[in-house]
Amino acid sequence: MAPDHPFTLSEARALWARLVAGWADHLDDTGSRTLIDGVPNLHDAGGSYEGVTRMLWGLGGWLSRPGRPPVVQWRGRAYDVAALARRAILAGTDPESPGFWGVPAVPGTADQRTVESGQVGFALWQSRAVIWDSFTEPEREQIIAWLEACGQRPPTWRNNWALFWALNHASRKALGTRHEQAIIDDVLAWLDKVYCGNGWYDDGPARGTDHFDDYNLWVFSSHVLAWATVDGESVPGRRAQLLRRIRDQMEHVPFFFAADGGYPLQGRSLAYKFARLGAPLWAYEAGVWPHSPGMLKRLVGRHLR
Incomplete structure (x- = not known):
């Protein structure tokens, strides 16, 4: 396919099906x-739960659109997106499951599970008509208890992690469950x-415009x-104000991409190069x-090509 061939909906859906298949075929x-094969991260047993919680951004987004098929096909095999997401969330938040994601050892600390909890809550809200509404009350309570354990207030807001707490609580609020409004307000x-x-935030203990990256x-x-x-x-x-900042930032974003779609690697988390779109x-x-x-x-x- 020539580089200038228009990017099509069918091409995007084929890529999504391929991602789902590759992910689902490596679940425990x-x-x-x-x-997944590779060098493990000893801090969290090989990053094995992150490989599921990060996929919830895509799973929740896919299921948020009425009319999208809950089952996708790749090379003759069927993958039930809703069933995969539902199973993952129930097992991951169940303390009795071998696949339990765990909770922060010390409440309110900078634990990776707090990072993941925001997208878990958000994916539940996105897919509420398909997944959340199908849970029993005990199952919902199990999930909310896990989100609560991962969303305890920290001593201070240090960096971009503050937004993980905010999304955790905002998602619970939208689902009509227990949350702390003060945490959402404080992060905003x-x-x-x-x-x-101009739409840009700095991050971390050092201040100023020398501290921008893909975060x-x-x-x-x-x-x-x-x-x-x-x-x-x-x-x-407040929503309108923050969205104006997004618009200001987007004015500059195309200049970070080369004519062929390439993008410079920068910043602390090079893995986020896959999320920049x-x-x-x-x-x-x-x-x-x-x-x-x-x-x-x-x-x-x-860029995808």
């Missing part, structure tokens, strides 16, 4: 952890302290957009992508 027996206020203008696109922009989707209507003025696509859906739809389509197609 509980369905809540992945067993904290954003002003690290905002540098701006994936965490700051992505999680602000997630909050705006799940809870923004409760404070429309999320914020522009989400910004378009939120109505704050300032460029043409054609530019976005070309950017996405060339």
